Each structure stands twice: as C-alpha cells, then as structure tokens.
Amino acid sequence: MARRKLITTVAVTGLLAAAATGCGAADMTKQASPYANAAGAKTVTLSVQSWVGARANAAVAQYLLEHQLGYRVDTVQVDEVPAWDALSQGRVDAILEDWGHPDQEKRYVHDKKTVTDAGPLGVTGHIGWWVPKYFADAHPDVLDWKNLNKYAAQLHTPESGGKGQLLDGSPSYVTNDKALVSNLKLDYQVVFAGSEAAQITQIKQFAKDKKPFLSYWYEPQWLFNEVPLVEVRLPEHTQACDDKGTKDPSTVDCAYPTTPLKKFLNTGFADKGGKAARFLEKFHWTKADQNEVSQMIAEDKLSADEAAKRWVQRHPDEWKAWMP
Amino acid sequence: MSSSTTSPASSTVALPKTGITVPVAARKLMLLVALTAVAAPLAAARWGSGSWPEALTVSLKGPLTTANNWIIDNRDSHWVFLYFFGHISNAIISAVRGVYVVLLALGWAGVTAGASLLAWRLAGVRAAVTALASFAVCGALGMWVPTMRTLALMIVAVAASVAVGALLGLAAGLSDRTFRVLRPVLDTMQALPAFAYLLPVVLVFGIGVAPAVLATVVYAAPPMARLTALGLRGTDKGVLEAVDSLGATARQRLLTARLPMARRELLLGVNQSIMMALSMAVIASVIGADGLGDRVYQALSTVDVGAALTAGIPIVLLAIVLDRTTSGRGPRLWAGVPQAGGTPGRRLGEGGHNRPRSRTRTATTWAVAAAAVVALGRLAGTSWPDGWTVAIAAPVNHAKDWMVDHLYSGIPGIGGSADWAAHYTGWILDPLRNGLQALPWWGTIVIVAALAWLIGTWRTTLTAVLSLAAIGVLGRWDPAMDTLSQVLAAVAVTLVLGFAVAVAAARSPRVDRLLRPVLDVFQTMPQFVYLIPVVALFGVGRAPAAAAAVVYALPAVVRIVSQGLRRVNPGALESARSLGATGGQQLRQVQFPLARPELLLAVNQAVVLVLSVVIIGALVGGGALGYEVVFGLAQGDLATGLVAGTAIACLGLMLDRVTQPVKAKAKEA
Numbered sequence: 001m002a003r004r005k006l007i008t009t010v011a012v013t014g015l016l017a018a019a020a021t022g023c024g025a026a027d028m029t030k031q032a033s034p035y036a037n038a039a040g041a042k043t044v045t046l047s048v049q050s051w052v053g054a055r056a057n058a059a060v061a062q063y064l065l066e067h068q069l070g071y072r073v074d075t076v077q078v079d080e081v082p083a084w085d086a087l088s089q090g091r092v093d094a095i096l097e098d099w100g101h102p103d104q105e106k107r108y109v110h111d112k113k114t115v116t117d118a119g120p121l122g123v124t125g126h127i128g129w130w131v132p133k134y135f136a137d138a139h140p141d142v143l144d145w146k147n148l149n150k151y152a153a154q155l156h157t158p159e160s161g162g163k164g165q166l167l168d169g170s171p172s173y174v175t176n177d178k179a180l181v182s183n184l185k186l187d188y189q190v191v192f193a194g195s196e197a198a199q200i201t202q203i204k205q206f207a208k209d210k211k212p213f214l215s216y217w218y219e220p221q222w223l224f225n226e227v228p229l230v231e232v233r234l235p236e237h238t239q240a241c242d243d244k245g246t247k248d249p250s251t252v253d254c255a256y257p258t259t260p261l262k263k264f265l266n267t268g269f270a271d272k273g274g275k276a277a278r279f280l281e282k283f284h285w286t287k288a289d290q291n292e293v294s295q296m297i298a299e300d301k302l303s304a305d306e307a308a309k310r311w312v313q314r315h316p317d318e319w320k321a322w323m324p
Numbered sequence: 325m326s327s328s329t330t331s332p333a334s335s336t337v338a339l340p341k342t343g344i345t346v347p348v349a350a351r352k353l354m355l356l357v358a359l360t361a362v363a364a365p366l367a368a369a370r371w372g373s374g375s376w377p378e379a380l381t382v383s384l385k386g387p388l389t390t391a392n393n394w395i396i397d398n399r400d401s402h403w404v405f406l407y408f409f410g411h412i413s414n415a416i417i418s419a420v421r422g423v424y425v426v427l428l429a430l431g432w433a434g435v436t437a438g439a440s441l442l443a444w445r446l447a448g449v450r451a452a453v454t455a456l457a458s459f460a461v462c463g464a465l466g467m468w469v470p471t472m473r474t475l476a477l478m479i480v481a482v483a484a485s486v487a488v489g490a491l492l493g494l495a496a497g498l499s500d501r502t503f504r505v506l507r508p509v510l511d512t513m514q515a516l517p518a519f520a521y522l523l524p525v526v527l528v529f530g531i532g533v534a535p536a537v538l539a540t541v542v543y544a545a546p547p548m549a550r551l552t553a554l555g556l557r558g559t560d561k562g563v564l565e566a567v568d569s570l571g572a573t574a575r576q577r578l579l580t581a582r583l584p585m586a587r588r589e590l591l592l593g594v595n596q597s598i599m600m601a602l603s604m605a606v607i608a609s610v611i612g613a614d615g616l617g618d619r620v621y622q623a624l625s626t627v628d629v630g631a632a633l634t635a636g637i638p639i640v641l642l643a644i645v646l647d648r649t650t651s652g653r654g655p656r657l658w659a660g661v662p663q664a665g666g667t668p669g670r671r672l673g674e675g676g677h678n679r680p681r682s683r684t685r686t687a688t689t690w691a692v693a694a695a696a697v698v699a700l701g702r703l704a705g706t707s708w709p710d711g712w713t714v715a716i717a718a719p720v721n722h723a724k725d726w727m728v729d730h731l732y733s734g735i736p737g738i739g740g741s742a743d744w745a746a747h748y749t750g751w752i753l754d755p756l757r758n759g760l761q762a763l764p765w766w767g768t769i770v771i772v773a774a775l776a777w778l779i780g781t782w783r784t785t786l787t788a789v790l791s792l793a794a795i796g797v798l799g800r801w802d803p804a805m806d807t808l809s810q811v812l813a814a815v816a817v818t819l820v821l822g823f824a825v826a827v828a829a830a831r832s833p834r835v836d837r838l839l840r841p842v843l844d845v846f847q848t849m850p851q852f853v854y855l856i857p858v859v860a861l862f863g864v865g866r867a868p869a870a871a872a873a874v875v876y877a878l879p880a881v882v883r884i885v886s887q888g889l890r891r892v893n894p895g896a897l898e899s900a901r902s903l904g905a906t907g908g909q910q911l912r913q914v915q916f917p918l919a920r921p922e923l924l925l926a927v928n929q930a931v932v933l934v935l936s937v938v939i940i941g942a943l944v945g946g947g948a949l950g951y952e953v954v955f956g957l958a959q960g961d962l963a964t965g966l967v968a969g970t971a972i973a974c975l976g977l978m979l980d981r982v983t984q985p986v987k988a989k990a991k992e993a
Contacts (some may be wrong), residue, residue, distance in 0.1 A: 103444060
C-alpha cells in the first residue's frame with residue numbers, strides 16, 4: 001500500500017510538473033525561487049553576504065520592509081560572485097552591498113540587462129593590508145610594502161610554511177593577494193582563515209598576546225574600535241593597473257581601489273517590484289550608521305532583527321527619507 | 325548517512341583461513357617490491373622524487389572556465405537549456421513550490437497533526453508522539469518556515485530518488501548484465517562524499533533550489549537502487565519455482581512473488597533514501613537550497629553557535645521523525661550496518677496481506693482525519709504564532725562564551741579544548757601532513773598498492789592506484805595529501821575510541837543497552853549538524869573538522885565491531901577460557917581474529933564516513949580539498965571547484981578500495 005501511495009504521489013507530482021511546464025521553451029534564468037510569494041504574501045529575497053556590514057544592511061532593510069511596508073523578506077546567503085548569477089536569474093531580488101565586480105557588471109548589467117544598477121549604498125569601501133598599531137609603533141618602517149620582507153621571519157606561523165603569513169579571511173571576498181605577493185616578490189604565504197569570523201577570532205587572539213600579524217582587511221569594519229590597525233602602503237593604485245587586472249587578475253601589482261559600494265536589483269524586480277523596489281533604490285546610509293548596527297550584531301550579540309529595530313528607533317529621520 | 329556501502333549479504337562471507345593468507349601476502353609483497361625496484365628508480369630519474377611531477381599533470385582550468393562562461397552566457401538562449409535543462413529545472417521548481425504551498429495552506433496545526441497521524445498509521449503511537457513533539461519544537465524555535473522549506477524540498481527529492489532508484493533497481497534486479505554494470509557504480513557512488521556531487525549540477529543549473537534537488541536525488545537514489553536490486557535477486561528459488569509451476573507470466577511472477585518478498589529491502593531502501601536525502605538537502609544549502617541548512621550555513625559563517633543550534637535542532641528532530649516513521653513497525657533497521665543473524669526478507673506475515681479486513685474502515689477514518697487536519701490548519705493560521713517562540717540563541721551564546729572563558733584553556737592538569745585542538749593540530753596533523761607531502765609520489769603509490777593488495781584483490785588495487793594517480797594528474801596532489809592526513813588521523817582516533825567502546829558493549833549487556841538508543845540517534849543525524857558543537861568547543865580549523873568526523877563515524881564503528889565480537893562462536897571463547905586465558909588474551913587471540921571481517925568492515929566504514937565529514941569540515945576551516953570546493957563555489961570559479969570535487973571523488977574511491985576486503989571476496993563467492 002505504501003508503495004502504491006508512493007507511486008501515485010510520484011505520478012501526480014510528475015503530471016503536475018508537466019502541466020505547469022507546458023511544452024514550449026523553459027528559460028531557467030527566469031525561474032524565481034519556489035518559495036517566493038507563496039500563500040499570497042509579497043516576498044522580497046535579499047542576498048546576504050557573510051560579513052557583518054552586509055548583514056547590517058540586510059537587517060535594516062528587512063526590518064523596514066516587514067514592519068513599514070508589509071512585505072515578507074527572505075534572506076539567502078550567497079557568496080559575492082554567485083550572487084550575481086542568482087540575481088540575474090531572479091532567485092534573489094537585490095544585492096545591497098557590492099564591492100565591485102567589473103566583469104560581472106559588464107556581463108549582467110550591460111550585456112544581458114538582467115540586472116539593474118540601483119545606486120550607491122552611501123558607504124565607501126576600502127581593502128588593504130593592515131598591521132596592528134602596537135607593531136607599527138614599534139617598527140614604523142613596516143608600513144611600507146618594500147620593507148615587508150624584512151619582517152617575514154617575525155610573521156611566520158605554522159600554517160605559512162616557513163614564509164611570513166598574510167592572513168586572508170573568507171575565500172569569497174574580493175582579493176588579489178596571491179597575485180600581489182607573487183608580483184611584488186614578497187616572501188609571504190597567503191593563508192585563508194576560511195571565514196571572516198575565523199579571521200576575526202585569529203586577529204583577536206594575536207592582539208591579546210600582542211603578537212605581530214599582517215592581515216587582509218577592509219573598511220568600514222567595527223573591529224577597528226577594538227583592535228586598532230594601521231594600513232600598510234602598497235604601490236599606488238592606478239587606472240593602468242586596474243585595466244591590466246580586469247584583463248588578467250594574476251598581473252595585479254598595485255593597491256586596492258577605494259570602492260563606493262553599490263546596490264543592484266534584478267531588472268524584473270526593479271520594474272515590477274513596486275514599493276519594495278523603490279525603497280531599496282532609496283536605501284542610503286553612512287559608514288557610522290552601518291558600523292552602529294554591525295557592532296550591535298557582532299559585539300553585543302544582538303540578533304540582526306533586534307539590532308535593526310534599535311537602529312530604526314534611534315534614527316527615524318534617516319529611514320523616513322527612504323520610504324516610497 | 326553514506327554508511328550503507330555494505331550489503332546485508334556481506335555478513336555471509338567465510339573467514340579467510342590464516343594459514344593460507346600469509347604466504348599469499350608474502351608473495352604479493354615480493355612481487356610489488358620487485359616491481360618497485362625496477363620502476364621506481366626509472367620514475368624517480370625521469371620525473372624527480374618530490375610531490376607529484378609537474379610534467380605528469382594536465383590542467384583542466386582553461387577548458388573548464390571556458391565551458392563555464394559559455395554556459396552562463398548561453399543559459400537563456402541555447403536550445404539545450406531552453407528545451408531540456410530548463411524544463412527539468414522548471415519541473416523541480418514547480419513541484420517544490422506546489423508542495424510548499426500545500427504545506428503552508430495546511431498551516432502549522434495541520435502539518436503537525438497530519439504528520440502525527442501519518443506516523444501513527446505507519447509506525448505506531450510512539451512515532452506519532454515523537455512527530456507531534458518534534459514539529460512543536462520546530463515551531464517553538466521560530467524555525468517553522470525554514471522547516472517547511474526543507475520539508476518541501478525533501479518530499480520532492482525523496483519522491484524522485486525513490487522513483488529513479490526503484491527503476492534502476494528493478495532493471496538490475498531482473499537482468500544479470502545490468503546488475504553487473506550497475507553494482508560497482510552504485511557502490512562507488514555511496515562511497516563518495518556529498519560535496520563531490522555539488523559542483524557538476526551548479527555548472528549546468530547555477531545556484532538555486534533546482535540544482536540542490538538534483539544533487540540530492542543523485543545522492544539519495546543509489547541506496548534505493550541497490551537495495552531494490554538485492555531484494556529482487558534474493559528471492560527464494562523454491563518460491564519462484566513454485567510460482568512458475570503454477571504457470572505465472574513474468575509480470576505476475578514479479579508482482580505477486582518477487583516484489584512482495586523484497587518488501588523488507590524496499591522499505592529499507594526508502595528509509596535510507598530519505599535519510600541520505602535529508603543529509604544532502606542540508607549540505608546543499610551551500611548551493612542555494614534555502615531552508616534549515618541555509619540557516620546553519622549563515623550561522624557557521626559568523627561562528628554564531630546559538631543561531632546554528634536553533635536551526636540544527638529542527639534538522640535533528642526532522643531526521644528522527646523521518647527515520648522512526650519510515651522504519652515502520654518492523655524491527656529497527658540500522659542504516660548501513662549488516663544485520664547480525666537472520667536472513668532478510670522473510671517476514672512476510674507482517675506484510676500487507678492480512679489487512680483487507682479493515683480497509684474500508686481505514687479509508688473512512690483517513691478521509692475524516694484528512695478533513696479534520698485541513699480544517700484545523702485553516703483555523704489555526706498559516707505560520708507558527710509569533711508569541712509562541714522561544715529564542716535560545718542568546719542563552720546558548722552566553723553558555724558558549726562561558727565555555728570559551730573557562731573550558732578553552734588553562735584548566736589545571738588537562739588543559740582545555742583549545743589546547744587539545746592545538747596539540748592535535750601541532751603534534752599529529754602537521755607532522756602527518758608534512759610526512760605525506762614529503763613522501764616521494766611513487767612511494768605513496770607503492771604504499772597504497774601494497775595495502776590495497778594485501779587487503780583486497782588486484783582489481784581493487786588497480787582502481788586505488790589509478791584513482792590516486794588521477795589526483796596527481798589533476799594537479800591536486802598536495803591538498804589531497806593534506807586531506808588524507810586529516811582523514812588518517814581522524815580514522816585512527818575513531819578506531820581507537822570505537823574499539824574501546826565496542827569491547828565494553830560486547831562484554832556487558834548493560835553498556836550495550838545504554839548505548840543502543842544513543843547510537844540510533846547519532847546514526848540518523850545529517851553530517852552537517854555535527855559541525856555546530858565542534859565549533860563551539862574547538863573554534864575554527866582542522867581540529868574541529870576532525871572532531872566532527874570522529875563523532876560522525878563512531879556509531880557505525882561501535883556497532884559493527886560489537887556485533888562482530890558478539891557473534892564470535894561461544895564455544896571458541898569457552899575453550900579459551902577453560903585453557904585459562906585472561907580477558908585480554910581472549911580478546912586478542914580469539915575474538916579479534918575471529919571477528920576479522922567485521923573489523924575490516926569497520927575500518928572501511930570509518931574511512932568513508934570520516935572522509936565525508938572532513939570534506940565538509942572546510943566550512944569550519946578544515947582547508948585542503950573541501951576548501952577548494954567552497955572557494956570555487958564562493959568565487960564562481962567552478963573550474964577550481966570541479967577539479968577539487970573530482971579529486972575528492974578519486975580520494976574517496978581510493979580510500980574505499982584500499983580498505984575493501986569483504987565485498988571483493990563476496991563477489992568471488
């Protein structure tokens with residue numbers, strides 16, 4: 001009996017699927033998430049990346065969409081590059097903080113036109129290499145990349161295999177570090193902590209023992225309030241270097257650019273998303289705002305929802321301007 | 325749940341006679357030594373003796389990247405995608421959406437009541453109560469919607485894998501040739517870690533629910549297929565002859581004799597498919613499966629143990645409910661472990677034959693129950709009421725912080741969990757990894773060949789060596805040795821602990837009774853949830869990945885070894901005792917040698933299970949091959965991910981074949 005039931009279920013599912021599919025072309029790039037807009041709810045799906053700043057954006061956007069505009073918000077964790085693909089396919093509706101992916105932007109915004117630029121987030125991002133302040137105070141010349149090799153021996157760890165350790169975080173972040181190390185002929189090994197959380201844990205441990213370290217890091221970041229870091233000067237960022245890097249990422253030999261962070265929407269959602277789309281286009285805040293929410297999430301261990309609620313209560317003027 | 329590599333049939337293997345094995349082993353070894361003496365200097369002179377030689381690698385990065393870009397650019401225009409893959413994806417999405425909408429329409433009360441009724445009907449009152457309590461907890465944790473998403477995805481994936489598996493199994497059960505072709509494929513598929521299945525579907529379908537369902541189906545169909553085939557092939561010859569003599573057609577023979585008699589295997593197949601599907605549906609959150617797995621994944625990436633646990637508990641509960649419900653009224657079936665005595669498939673009396681009496685009444689009851697469930701659901705509302713939730717994340721995180729402050733380090737005498745993790749990494753993993761990476765590549769190959777040949781046949785040896793070589797050719801030698809070092813260390817720990825516990829369980833019925841329910845629960849849990857507690861205890865790195873792997877593989881090892889020890893002929897034990905052997909002597913000289921097939925099987929299972937978790941340990945900083953898959957997914961660099969995924973598959977194949985004695989002999993028998 002169980003078997004017969006099962007067969008019936010399978011058959012019915014199959015038939016339903018066939019009926020729903022029809023017989024024409026099925027463009028899989030236009031198939032939204034099966035969970036979207038279920039049971040009459042208006043749903044917005046936001047892509048959340050793993051770093052806390054991105055969670056802060058999504059948390060506040062989610063809170064306002066749900067409590068002020070009556071939407072249901074889904075957040076899905078997708079890494080930066082796959083998020084573009086997912087955005088193009090309509091599996092997520094919006095990316096709120098993009099750190100600059102020129103090739104993806106070209107492919108999806110300019111060529112396929114499946115993704116729409118939704119303006120700046122208001123925060124400017126900067127990636128670089130940083131050392132702790134206590135180390136920089138003791139050895140001021142470490143702040144020039146040309147002297148880094150001198151300190152390689154001090155920055156050596158079990159994972160770095162006899163070279164100095166350049167600590168990287170999540171594999172998903174924008175990084176040219178491997179290319180930089182080889183092109184600048186540095187005696188360093190890039191070691192990925194695996195995730196930003198792991199990287200923060202390691203940085204805090206180093207700081208507790210006042211050990212020197214060199215780390216890939218970025219602004220805006222709440223951790224600066226806890227562990228003061230000083231940036232190492234890399235060769236100056238130039239347009240020529242940028243163009244070269246766009247063609248072949250392994251040739252990059254200059255510092256990271258300063259990136260105004262941008263928002264992107266799925267084109268279909270931007271056209272038909274109604275108030276939610278208008279709201280997300282207007283969403284625009286400052287580094288201080290983002291850090292305020294990030295710190296509540298990461299340091300005070302509030303849930304993202306609670307942190308967003310507190311920020312919304314404290315800054316009514318700011319978010320009221322975003323309402324459609 | 326990939327623990328089902330062994331067939332029930334394997335327990336029938338005769339013991340190898342030690343008197344014959346030794347000279348054969350010596351001969352094999354001598355032949356290998358001779359081969360090595362000739363080939364190794366040549367190879368070393370030609371290509372050097374370090375890591376795998378550069379000259380023998382083939383880089384697939386270029387072609388794979390080109391293919392990936394082509395697919396992304398043509399996904400919305402090329403006919404293959406519009407008229408073939410598009411329909412598959414669309415059908416999956418429509419099906420998942422259909423199920424999800426129905427679940428939402430039933431509402432929390434409807435789903436809970438419906439699941440409990442179903443569990444009651446299939447497996448009795450206890451299962452019903454379990455289901456009721458579990459769904460209530462899922463709701464109370466505020467995880468109702470993610471739970472329903474996972475459930476919707478699961479229902480579709482399980483229906484598909486059972487259908488596909490049953491069809492394949494039917495083909496293999498009826499045709500000898502299909503069986504011979506299919507069996508090694510299915511065996512291999514079950515030895516591969518779940519992560520290896522993710523990349524190919526992402527390549528074609530991108531990130532989302534459709535590829536997640538497909539990966540789940542591919543992962544969960546093999547146990548159904550192989551158990552169906554085994555069930556059909558195990559039909560009693562006498563019964564078949566009797567049916568034939570009654571003049572039954574082939575079709576009648578299948579429907580009235582072979583399928584009913586394979587009922588037990590079929591049910592076990594469904595059960596295993598479900599458990600493996602759950603395991604995969606959770607891991608597939610890495611490729612956009614959404615639901616509970618996604619919540620765990622989000623929480624792990626921020627090392628938020630409280631949030632991870634909030635989503636992890638419903639996964640565990642779902643696993644328990646599904647397992648209890650589908651393993652039904654029959655005796656508890658332990659996934660993947662050969663049953664101790666008794667031949668399977670002989671319990672027809674309990675089957676569907678003695679039920680027609682109550683069928684009409686059942687139908688009415690069911691109609692009424694269904695109507696009540698729907699009405700209840702409509703009345704109670706769609707989603708779990710907000711006021712009825714308990715936020716456990718904050719207290720759990722407080723507890724974790726307390727642990728970090730007090731248990732991590734500096735406990736007098738025993739150190740702390742972080743110290744253990746550091747010692748394990750520094751004293752065991754690092755030397756082992758450096759040793760493996762420093763070993764000349766041809767040396768590694770010779771060692772693998774020697775081991776495989778001693779334990780298995782020339783066939784398994786050849787497969788093992790070729791798989792290992794394939795890893796080298798793909799250029800993933802060093803990361804593979806890193807992964808291998810993690811696997812070997814964790815397997816050693818698992819075996820030491822597992823043997824110790826199993827000996828205790830085999831000697832004392834009380835320990836055994838205490839252990840059983842624990843093992844039951846542990847064996848049904850998806851691999852993914854083991855990552856949560858280890859992050860809390862050991863932080864991030866290779867040590868927590870190893871800890872998760874040990875905990876995951878331990879139950880299977882304990883179970884197999886203790887069954888093996890208990891099955892040792894009491895007469896042999898008695899005579900040893902009468903000769904004045906001490907407990908330790910009995911164990912070493914009688915029980916272990918006599919239980920050799922089980923012990924080897926335990927090693928095989930430990931290796932396969934540990935590998936599968938070490939790979940997903942990349943999500944908590946395990947590094948190596950698993951990390952490259954995560955990296956490939958994260959950066960959209962599918963070429964890197966695919967190559968690493970293939971290397972993982974090769975490593976899995978190699979490890980399985982090196983430690984695979986029983987099946988090889990069973991085939992010859």
